[in-house]
Amino acid sequence: MKKTILIIAMIFAALPFRASANEGMWFLMFIERLNYRDMQKMGLQLTPEEIYSINNNSLKDAIVQFDGGCTAEIISDKGLVLTNHHCGYEAIAELATPQDDILTNGFWAKNMSEERKPKELSVRFFVRMDDVTKRILGVVNNKMSEREREQAINREIAKIEKENNEGGKYTVSVRSFFQGNEYYYFVYQDYQDVRLVGTPPNAIGKYGGDTDNWEWPRHTGDFALFRVYADANNQPADYAPTNQPLKPKHFLPINIKGVEKGDFTMILGYPGRTNRWMPAEGIQQNVDYAYPAWVEGSKLGMDVMKKYMDQNDEVRINYASKYAQVANYWKNRQGMIEALKAHKTADKKRKDEKKFDKWANKTAQKKVYGNVIKNINAYYKATNTKARHDNYIMTTLRTSNLATLPFSMGRALVQYANANEAERANMKSYLEEAINDSYNGFYAPLEKEMLARQLHLYATKSTGYEIAPYIKTLATKNNNDFSGVINQAFDQSVFASKENLTAYLNSPNAEQITNDELYKISESLLIKYREMPQNLVSLKENYDKSFRLLVDGYRKANPKKKYYPDANSTLRLTYGKVVGLPLGNKVNDAKQNWYTTLKGTIAKHKAGDEEFENPQKLIDLYNAKDYGVYANMHGELPVNFLTDHDITGGNSGSPVINAKGELVGLAFDGNIEAMAGDVIFDKKLQRTINVDARYILFIIDKYAGATNILDELKIVK
Structure with missing residues (x-):
């Protein structure tokens, strides 16, 4: 028995799911038991009760x-x-x-x-x-x-x-x-x-x-x-x-003494989603099938939006948020592909799973764990082309209002048409509000081009898995050119404008909705996206059970280690230190490469460039070196700094907190070198990019003159 335990420990010694230094998104209720001593050694001056108390x-x-x-x-x-x-x-x-x-x-x-x-x-x-x-x-x-x-x-x-x-x-x-x-x-x-x-x-x-x-x-x-x-x-x-x-x-x-390299810091926030336990073939599926489709569909959507946003200020404002969201994930997914390939993450996971499989089939637990890897791999093999297909549909739904709105609203409009007068009276105000909200900022030329081009991409690139039947019919009939189809459909559709839908409420007809071309396109896409083919049902059942047993088996094989759960938008704490990043061929403006300064901001200035044109007042403040009390010991105005915290999407806006519980920065991004961070934690390269609290206060104070805001803050000097 002792020999078996020793073999198990040796097999699992190299598994990547244990927390290493600075890795982990931890529950606050377990800080005292799992993390407090480590945090104290790194410099924390608070008690566990001061971090989390009921x-x-x-x-x-x-x-x-x-x-x-x-x-x-x-x-x-x-x-x-x-x-x-x-x-x-x-x-x-x-x-x-x-x-x-x-x-x-x-x-x-x-x-x-x-x-x-x-x-x-x-x-x-x-x-x-x-x-x-x-x-x-x-x-x-x-x-x-x-x-x-x-x-x-x-x-x-x-x-x-x-x-x-x-x-x-x-x-x-x-x-x-x-x-x-x-x-x-x-x-x-x-x-x-x-x-x-x-x-x-x-x-x-x-x-x-x-x-x-x-x-x-x-x-x-x-x-x-x-x-x-x-x-x-x-x-x-x-x-x-x-x-x-x-x-x-x-x-x-808010502490304006700032931070120095090596300082202890922690971040509390709501990280959205990580997949650190994802099996090898799931990673491979994302790299080869899912993410490339996401990247291509997102880039197309960005190009269409940008075309019209550059022509019209009102369109620019109305679509700014959607464009920013799509652009963020576009770069994220492209970076994920490159990082996962560079790290050979799927290959490393395969080696771990091979060890797991060996353990599972040599113990008394063979009946429970013996087919886990086999079932997981069978599911991914059967769903590779479906993953590509689903991501082309997903980016269509994310970028095109006309891909989702007709079906989601159309069902309510059919119900409205089939209701009696009393029921309609109750529904009408709700529908009027929904129509107003849905068409607020709606720009028809952009929406028509977006849907036509996304449907073309979906119909021509989603190979190996049958596309939505109605979309296939339209593609065959029109040689994959959807521009004429969408323009004609739009001219006749009740979903073409807020006015058309408002008129419909006064004279409802269920058949007008179900026969509407835009409704049929939207319905076809959404039904296809949600489908689970019968041949995948049992495979999915086996996969769900096997994935649960895989995680269970990993933890049981090495029970003395500290494990943290994947992020899922619940409050977590992560901790680490202020630390730099190897620059390679990049150039920084600060004394050391763990922070940047206003000097670098101004050095990037490009007049007329929407990304790099600085406001004149900011340039004037820099030229005058009018930094107030916010300069560091070198006379620089810090802008951003780096820490080695383990964060992901959802942590945006999280406070960077020093050893005394004071805010010293604001987390807002990660670095491209560790883009695979949702799947693996890279202890050498994983960084969090933060806004320095001093820059925040400088902008409020010296740039904006909003002293009324400063007056209500507790500023520690």
Whole structure:
């Protein structure tokens, strides 16, 4: 028996799923047990209770999930929120007009009455979490199919969520971790009245644009300010002029001493998604099939949007947020392909899986784990071309409003037509609001070209897997040229404009929807995207079970190691140090390569270039070296700096916190050299790019003159 244990330990000694230095996205409730000693050795001066406490105020009370997809932090006792400019981009763009283009020019409220409310913007506070693994797994057994297992778990989840929401006061979410081997519930409180306080102009907040995205050295002032409002009892409330600024349980002081190389720092935030446990053939599928399709479809969508955005300011503002989102993922996926190939990640995983397979088939657990790798590989082999197909459809749906809107809205319109008068009266106001929202900023020439070109790409490039039947019929009939089809369909469609749909509400006819050409195209795409062919059902069942057992087996084989779960938009802590990055042939402007300065920002200046043209006032401040109290010991104004934290999308806007619990920076990006970070952690190259807190305050103070904002901050000198 001892010999068997020794062999198992040797086999799993090199597996990549254990946390190494600075790797890991950790649950706050386990900080004391798993991380505290390590953090202390690195320089942390806080106690675990000061980071996460249920009964007392702690750091976690200052961290919020921003608008469902980013992170932000409370930085004043009046509910002031700091996050990334790119996280607030959609709200800023919504509030901008050609006559008052705050996206381009920036905006700073002089007092609270000038703060602006977007239509929909919320923040989520984390209240507490707890482990319900035993309870959840107690309702399942090994005789259940994966579908039966899922149904039983969902029933128990519903009970847990109801038990803990205190009559609807809180939002409760039970989440799966380690591929269904552990379960935890999270209690949140959501605030819906969030208003824009200040934003730098695009030329600062988005400096470097797509060219510098994911790159180092970087010179971006990627921040924006919002405020949370509450009712008279400090509780969540819909927008009302009588609402008051939130009185937070905790807010972060801002330290302007700055950071030095080697300093301990930590980041709390809501990382969106990682796939560190992904099997080898899943990685290979992404590299060869899924990501190339995503990259190609995204680039086409960007090109179409850019064409019309450059011609019209109103179009530029209305499509700015969508363009930025598509561009970000386009570069991300291209970088992932290159990084995963360079690291030979799939090959390394295959070696690990070979060791797992050897272990699984030599122990008494063969019946449980023996076919795990075989089942996983069979599923990926059968779905490679489907993955490519699905990603061409996905980028069509992400870039084209006409690919999704007709089907999603059309079903409600059919229901409306078939309803009686009383039912229609109840539905009409909802539909009118949905129509107004859907066509706000809709630009027909762009949308027509987008759909036609994306359908051409889908029909011609999605080989090896049958495309949507109706799209195939149109492609065959028109030699893959969809421009004439879409133009004609648009001329006759009820979905061509807000006016057409409003007229439909006054004279509804279900057949008008189901016979509408744009509806049929949209329906065909979405049904195809959601399909699960019968020949894949059993393979998917085996895959789901086998993936769960793969993760379970890895952890059981080496139980003394510290493991962290993949990111899934739940609050995590990651910690590390301020550290540089090998430059290669790149040139930096600072004394050392772990930070950049305003000198480098100005050196990149290109008059008339939308990515690298600096505002004249920023140039003037640089020339005068008018940095106020925000310069470092070398007389430089720091702009961005690097840490070796383990973050991913969703961490955007996360605070970089020093050993004393003070904010020293704002995380906003990663580096291209470690683009495979969602799958593997590269301890040599993985970096987080952060805005220096001193640059944020410099822009608020010296550039914007928004001293009213500075007055409510707690600044540590």
